Amino acid sequence: MTERLSTDEYRQRRLAMMTETDFLRAxxxxxxxxxxxxxxxxxxxxKDGWASAIIGDKGFPDMCLVRGGKVMFxxxxxxxxxxxxxxxxxxxxLGSVAMVLRPSDWPYIEKALR
Known part of the structure; x- marks a missing residue:
């Protein structure tokens, strides 16, 4: 028997299974x-492992976003x-312009990017 899910339940399950790469793309x-x-x-x-062409301290946020004078990390x-x-x-x-986000934060992400 197929389990019936509400739209919200389906969305929550899908978000919970999302990889970081899939989340980044979204x-x-x-x-x-x-x-x-x-x-x-x-x-x-x-050949020596993972590297980046950027020089700086480790741990810089994944993404820097800018629009109309606003910046978010x-x-x-x-x-x-x-x-x-x-x-x-x-x-x-970085303070108030930086945060950690997860797939379950999608409603916030949509609002922040509007």
């Missing part, structure tokens, strides 16, 4: 749909993803 799509410019630095794999995590100490330091230092 946020990028929504940001661009609403006229935001954004920056996300993807790490690359080298978002660290994106899956529902079970953990924030590292380095990431938390950045969030703390």
């Amino acid at each position: 946020v990028v799509t929504e940001a661009h749909r609403n006229g935001w410019r954004l920056h996300h630095q993807r790490p690359c794999r080298t 978002w660290e994106l995590k899956s529902e079970k993803g953990r924030v590292s100490e380095d990431q938390q330091r950045w969030i703390d230092q």
Whole structure:
């Protein structure tokens, strides 16, 4: 027998299973749909492990978004993803313009990007 879910239940289950990569793609799509410019630095794999072309302290937020003089720094995590100490330091230092977001925060994300 097939389990029947309400729209909200289905959405919550889908969000709970979302990977960080899928979440990132969804946020990028929504940001661009609403006229935001954004920056996300993807790490690359080298023969020595993971690397980035950026010089700076570890833990910088996943995404910087700007529109109309407003700036936001978002660290994106899956529902079970953990924030590292380095990431938390950045969030703390950036203050009110920075936050950690998860798929379950989607209603907030939609509102913030409008």
